[in-house]
Amino acid sequence: MEYIFTTTDPMLLFLAIVLTFMASYTAIDLFTLINSSDRNKEFLFLGGVTSMGIGIWVMNVLVTFTINTVDLSDYNIPLEILSVLLGIIFIGIAFYNLVARPYRTSRLYTSSFFLTLAVFCFHVLGVYSMNYTMSFDPEILFVSLAMIFISFLFSLWILFSKKYSYTRRGWLRPVSTLIITLAIVEGYFLLSRASSFYNPRQMSEDGGQLKGSFVFYIVIFMSVLILTGLIVTSTLVSKRLASSYTNLQDFKFALDQSSIVAMTDRRGRIIYANDKFCEISKYSRDELIGQDHRILNSGYHPKSFFKDLWKTIGTGHVWKGEICNRAKDGSFYWVNTTIVPFLDNTYKPYQYIAIRTDITERKRTEEYLHRQDKLAAVGQLAAGVAHEIRNPLTSMQGYAEFLTLDEKDEQRKEFLEIILDEINRVDDILEDFMVLARPKDLTMETGNIVLTVQNVLSLLDYDARQQNVSVSFENEQDSMQVVMDENRMKQVFLNLVKNAIEAMPEGGDLSINIDYDLEREQRWVHIKIADSGMGISEKNLKKISNPFYTTKENGNGLGLMISYKIVENLKGKIHIDSAVGEGTTFHVYLPAAERK
Incomplete structure (x- = not known):
């Protein structure tokens, strides 16, 4: 460890750290923008992988170059290119594992492993590309790789954990970048401490030093040039996406003000509910999150209704219809609902968004108008029927009562009483008709x-x-x-x-x-x-x-x-x-x- 510090120029080490930080920040910025853009996903991913690869490679080149001056003829360029390609492939695997949907916490461990592997690949092949040979102390090597792995794991957890919302990533990106940069720097010093270098050839004198210095400055120039291009591109894309994000937030605000909005995962569990949803359902947001929509089931619709609903959205189609729900206080409300499924790369739904409009008053008005039509029909019937039936009914009642007075046969008398009871029943129905026919006859x-x-x-x-x-x-x-x-x-x-x-x-x-x-x-x-x-x-x-x-x-x-x-x-x-x-x-x- 002392050999590394005593042979490394502090200014070059500082420059390596700055370039690595710039490259890592650009890469993280591009990775966090991937899910915000549909048309530029491939460009953002490749740019992020390349930027991270350059950051690790720059640290490797500047640190190993200062260990000793390398003659250009001693530099194995194909092996160096191979180290860059392998490192970028490992970085690509690591971050593809993170940005692919659906997100899982377990993927942080896999990605941290591949990033650690990329640092190790850059270091080992970078040393061999200078025609050095090396050997490792197994115990120190294991501890070094474990510390690098933990550093990457912590930085990725901060950046990609669902506990942190999109709006808080403004400060998460610099913090995560700083930890990743420290992990890379830490990696080279720890791996250098765990290894021993041997140069089989005696280095040339002055000519080799000049050639080595020339290559050294070419490396710095190309690194700065590429990083500058990536940073400019990242800035332009960020500004464009920031404008799109502002528009999206405006649309979301307008939608939240006018509609009842909820989002669920593929199993139907609620992961988002806006204020209007809480207001109409009488449930708090904490009570809704994690539940499925059976918490609102009113029992009004048959099971076949929901079976058809899930069949429609489960096959990736939009469902529209009217649903009667039950609020927390037991009251019922109607909503006009549109459910939109979001599909993954296999065209299977991984998330649903339900946009609803409260139509309770409309349903009551429809019910009222429907009932008014029926009442109007009954009222018209009542006006004629009550008059036409009541007169002969009165005569029938009078004659039946008269016959009852002189009837001695008990069975015949019982039949006459049944006739009178039925006449009274018909009269009660006519009285109900008259209530419908005389709606204004009220004493207020x-x-x-x-x-x-x-x-x-x-x-x-x-x-x-x-x-x-x-x-x-x-x-x-x-x-x-x-x-x-x-x-x-x-x-x-x-x-x-x-x-x-x-x-x-x-x-x-x-x-x-x-x-x-x-x-x-x-x-x-x-x-x-x-x-x-x-x-x-x-x-x-x-x-x-x-x-x-x-x-x-x-x-x-x-x-x-x-x-x-x-x-x-x-x-x-x-x-x-x-x-x-x-x-x-x-x-x-x-x-x-x-x-x-």
Whole structure:
């Protein structure tokens, strides 16, 4: 070790270190730009490999040249060219292993091994190219290679670890370059210490020194020339990519402001979620990262729906459609979704990006318009049917009651009572028709919706106990005022609560909660009626507001339709959240009365 330091010119050693640092920094800069450019990847990779190779070669030449002056005739140029080619090949393997996708931490060890091999190759063949022979101390050699390997491993970990984002690589590149430069310098001194040199020929005097000096300066000139070209090229490419990156960030900002964006790996695990995704799903970013989208599964779609989705994106095609998701708080929301797969070199997806738009209000509006069309049709029918049927029905009822008075035969009297019951049932249906036919016949006044709901629950308390249904009621305030027709609102809650009780024939839990919804544009009173029944399938959920559609043996299918109509006439809204096996929740929104 003393021999090396005493025979090496400090200025030349400093120059070697500076040139090696410049070459290493240029190489690292080009390597980190590879994944940011599609058209220049090959150029950036070859430029980075060449620059790193020149950096190691320059250190080798300047250090070994100063050990002794070499005559040009003693210099084995083909062997030196071979050392450069082998070193560049090893460097290319090392960095191709790192920039190839998908990235794995285990590849850092392989790349560090090949970089260590490149330094060793440059050193050994460089010495032999000067017609020197050498021998190694095995123990010192092993320690030297281990230290070089660890230095490279640490520098590559800093540069390529996923713990560090792209925006922080401004300071990572110089730090990593400094460590790589120290590893190269360390390598030559440690390998020199581990080896012994022997010159079989006696060096020429003055003529050989002049020729050796000439070659020495040619080497420095060519190295500086090549490095300057690479640095200029790297600077131009960096500026162009920096401009592209700025544009990309602008596009990303605009997309994040308008859309719900998420990225997943090939197995569907979320690796990125923007703020709008967290806002609509009610999950924090930490809760989403690492999970798959089953955390949002609402149960609304069948398994075949998602099977078709994965089949489409798994084959590299873009999928578009509408999905109903469930937020953390149990609420449901609709999104218009586009899923784009990113393909690797084998044309297999390694990552997916999902861009969504919230269409919950649009779906509710579509549902409302669809229901209005049905209500209009039923209303027109009701206007004619109620008048044309009620008159003969009254006559039938009168004659049946008259016959019942003088009938002595019990069986015939029982048949007449059945006729009267059916007439009353038809009359009830006509009354429901009249509600649809007279939507403006409401007595509007400000009232306490809490008392209205409590009155309905007291009326249905016996039915709930009979069905073994546990009822819980919570309200944000004792008095919550809305403008309503109290009798009509009782009819609405009678329909909804009774349906909930009947949906749990084996018993269950029924919860009614009343609070203020302050997230909407105006102040609303929110009444939530949730049961723990079997839920409603996607198919039946679409039909639930259809006239005459019912799943009950004795139902006429008009109760929910009338409830929708009454609430809409009060300028309110109703929507349903339901999943098979998880129960059903009705949400009723009524405008809160203005405070006096």
